[in-house]
């Protein structure tokens with residue numbers, strides 16, 4: 554293990570273009586878990602905070618009392634009982650409008666020398682993968698986002714989708730990969746446009762959310778993949794900052810990566826229990842209380858990617874009727890979602906039952922929207938060591954600023970709890 558000799562993250566800087574940042578990036582957490590408020594703390598303190606654009610019309614409805622979801626449901630109401638969901642399309646104009654509002658709200662409130670980026674998932678296929686992703690990416694650029702991080706997919710067509718945007722070469726654009734193989738494919742497409750990414754996030758197997766690995770995730774190691782990516786970029790004569798993510802729990806863990814040549818680190822789990830995080834208090838307390846054996850990686854997500862979550866996730870086993878006419882974010886472009894298929898099978902198998910249960914898939918949209926999928930990073934069970942406990946056994950939510958500064962200035966594997 555690298556000797557960190559009292560060093561802390563603040564001894565390093567991330568350089569992107571002509572700008573310098575504290576080398577701490579908040580990972581994008583959907584749906585509205587990495588809120589604008591949380592991302593803005595990172596920007597204010599000189600790091601980079603990510604918004605997420607997952608299910609953005611419903612997030613904007615919640616924040617600004619708009620009616621995107623209600624209007625969509627009205628439009629497709631007669632389809633609710635239909636197992637075929639292909640008709641339920643998103644209005645691209647409204648999608649652009651919601652994305653613009655999200656980004657403009659954040660950018661106009663931004664203070665400090667840091668950045669606000671947005672995490673755009675390719676796997677959010679929205680029953681029309683190409684047009685909806687293109688609308689989200691370009692609306693974010695037009696609304697003035699500092700950077701875009703392409704996630705949850707290989708993103709082979711994504712740069713092409715932005716190439717005519719006036720900010721294509723001025724905003725920072727990066728990609729999340731979990732292997733050199735995925736990076737090579739993306740770089741090949743980037744080379745064709747003469748638009749190399751400005752940074753590469755390497756996400757390892759201990760991250761929260763969906764994983765870029767199979768169920769053999771435990772055989773992989775973040776440090777090893779990070780070194781492989783850095784070696785590949787070096788031998789290709791490419792000077793692109795590499796930012797590891799997944800299981801970096803202390804500032805000193807981060808220093809170990811920075812010492813090896815990483816440009817920054819991306820972190821999320823420590824911030825899931827912060828005051829500014831979008832998760833409800835009940836979920837935050839469940840994260841605090843979790844022990845290692847309470848966390849699993851499973852195949853319940855209809856996206857096809859393994860996902861890490863608390864075993865006590867309320868959505869598990871729920872057999873609710875799919876809400877694709879309101880949401881429909883993981884419909885594959887032909888109106889399919891594996892939860893919808895499984896739900897229909899269960900209904901057909903139990904025609905007389907009012908309440909059915911689906912055990913092997915989750916209605917991801919509905920339950921993420923309601924914060925009933927408690928996805929989390931591997932080290933969630935260590936969160937109890939980062940906060941003060943009340944006499945009733947519950948924990949106090951630290952501020953994001955406190956956690957940021959703990960990462961930035963702590964050394965020797967120490968974690969400072971709030972005073």
Ligand SMILES: Cc1cc2nc3c(=O)[nH]c(=O)nc-3n(C[C@H](O)[C@H](O)[C@H](O)COP(=O)(O)O)c2cc1C
Pocket residue numbers: 579580581582583584586605607672674704705729756759760761762763798799800801819820821822823825928929930931932
């Ligand atoms: C609650 C939670 C939700 C997440 N949601 C997303 C997401 O929507 N999209 C994404 O690309 N990554 C997502 N991630 C992954 C993080 O952005 C990040 O890369 C990773 O979790 C960092 O590792 P750490 O949580 O161990 O610090 C999520 C992580 C957590 C903990």
